[in-house]
Structures are given as structure tokens and as C-alpha cells.
Amino acid sequence: xxxxxxxxxLANGVEIPIIGFGTWQNIEQAESATLAAIKxxxxxxxxxxxxxxxxxxxxxxxASGVDRKDLFITTKLWNAERGYExxxxxxxxxxRKLRLDYLDLYLVHWPAHALVSExxxxxxxxxxxxxEEIYNSGRVRAIGISNFSVPYLTELMKTARITPMVNQVxxxxxxxxxxxxxxSKDLGMVVEAWSPxxxxxMLHDPTLVEIADAYGVSVAQLCVRWCLQHQTxxxxxxxxxxxxxxxxxxxxxxxxxEDMAKIDALPESGFSGLHPDRNPF
Ligand code: A2P
Numbered sequence: 319x320x321x322x323x324x325x326x327x328l329a330n331g332v333e334i335p336i337i338g339f340g341t342w343q344n345i346e347q348a349e350s351a352t353l354a355a356i357k358x359x360x361x362x363x364x365x366x367x368x369x370x371x372x373x374x375x376x377x378x379x380x381a382s383g384v385d386r387k388d389l390f391i392t393t394k395l396w397n398a399e400r401g402y403e404x405x406x407x408x409x410x411x412x413x414r415k416l417r418l419d420y421l422d423l424y425l426v427h428w429p430a431h432a433l434v435s436e437x438x439x440x441x442x443x444x445x446x447x448x449x450e451e452i453y454n455s456g457r458v459r460a461i462g463i464s465n466f467s468v469p470y471l472t473e474l475m476k477t478a479r480i481t482p483m484v485n486q487v488x489x490x491x492x493x494x495x496x497x498x499x500x501x502s503k504d505l506g507m508v509v510e511a512w513s514p515x516x517x518x519x520m521l522h523d524p525t526l527v528e529i530a531d532a533y534g535v536s537v538a539q540l541c542v543r544w545c546l547q548h549q550t551x552x553x554x555x556x557x558x559x560x561x562x563x564x565x566x567x568x569x570x571x572x573x574x575x576e577d578m579a580k581i582d583a584l585p586e587s588g589f590s591g592l593h594p595d596r597n598p599f
Contacts, residue, residue: 319546320569322359328483329506332460335362335390336546337566340555345371347557352378354559358566364553366394366427372415380417394427394464397599400441405448421458425486429470429594443477450480465594467498486510489550490541491520492587511545514552516588525584533571536564543568544581
């Protein structure tokens, strides 16, 4: 683990760079920020249909001059498109907006749940069937899920013929979702960490400030490094070229076991409030 091109290996052998560049809540500056990230050495870019930035992210990919095969591009199926046929169409639409002929990773953004339909389990199974078909067609190198907590993982595994290769969940100091992370890892998935800085909410936490100071790094760098030392894949977001560079400069220090334990012991904080059982979408 020493650079932005270091990879984890997914269950199917595909290599995934260990830090991704997150683009949630970034529309206006999505193109410039993604370009800055690629210039800074990020090779893994994470977008989603619902972010409404697949076009500018695609523009940055094409403007970067980096070979397509050297980039790892993820997008996600939005909830309104769950189901078999709708998923197939949504995948094509995302490729069109990104101006790509294949994706590296396609994720189911959120599981259907009981508040949206009593048939939530069947809907998730149908969505996943379409993901398996897309995967088998060769237009995506890996498929996975996002925000699937234990009950949704358990249900999906009853019908999945291909085990998801990734589960992308909220994961940062103050919000670790240990059962979901453990089950995902036990199933052979790479766990990606969205909002590794708690969407910025953890940056002024006094414990984190004190530990970061001791290592001579920023709290953001500490959070990114902490995710890596938990064998998760952090996807920090920023619109600032300096902070984009800083967030990937995490290979020159190692958090001690004692400090990892102190960070792990933080009370719940920085939770986004988004939960697969309770979302109104
Ligand atoms: P900005 O885009 O102005 O840099 P997360 O990745 O957990 O979702 O957090 C993203 C938030 O954290 C954004 O508000 C971002 O603001 C801020 N942020 C990202 N990197 C840093 C950093 N190195 N220092 C301070 N704030 C940061």
C-alpha cells in the first residue's frame, strides 16, 4: 500500500485502485474537480446517475489524456430504475452520458426496502438479475451493491448467482457499521467507504484533531488512512485541487494500533442520516 495506483483485487481478479475520487453533491465543479483528481494521480472515479454529473465526469475522463484502460470508473443505478428492464436501459443511459463503451464497476445504489414496496426483496432480485446479465455481456468489469446492510445482503444472497464484488457503504470515524462491513468481507466483497470524512463533519472532532496533530497530518488525511488500515476503500470528495492532492497524500505515515483503537472507540458521530430501512426513496 504505497500509492494511488495500489489496488485491491476483487473476487473476479479485477484490480481496483485503493482510493477513489467521490463526486456526490458536485455538479457545477464536477468536471474541473475530476480533472484535478486525475491530474493528481487518482485513477478511480466514483459517480452515480442521481448525482447528475455523469456528463461532466465523462468530459473530464476524455479530457484527461489518460488511457481508458488505466482508469477505473464506477457509476450507480438510481432507485427509480430498479427492476429488470429498467436497469438494462439505465445502464445504457449512464454509458451514453459518460461517453464510455464499458464501465469498470456498476453498483445498485440503494436496496429497495419495505417502505417503498412490500415486494422489496423480489425487486432487488430482479435488479440483480439484470446486473448479472450486463456483467455476462462484458460491458462492465465488476458489479456490486451500495448501502446493503445485513438484512438486504442476506436476502439478495438467496437468489444471486454472482456474489456482488463490492459493497459501498457510509464508513468513517464515528460510523463504522461493523456487522455490514464484516458480512460483506466474509462474502468476499471489497468494502468501499463513502463520506470517509463524514461529509466534513468529522474534521473538527477533538480526538481526531489531537491524533492528526501527533502525526503531522490533517484530520482528512487521518480519516482516509484509517479507512485504508481497516482494509476499506475510501472515496474522499473535494472541489479544491489542493485538498484533492492532500487527501491522497496518505502513504507517508501509519496509524498505530493504539490510535486506531482510539478512533474506533469514538461515539457515533457524523452519521449522514441516510439508512436503507428509512429513506423516503
Ligand atoms: P471541499 O470540497 O470544499 O474541499 P466526504 O468526502 O466525507 O464526503 O467529505 C467531503 C467534505 O469535506 C466536503 O465538504 C469537502 O469540502 C470537505 N473536505 C474534503 N477534503 C478536505 C480536506 N482535506 N480538508 C478540509 N475539508 C475537506
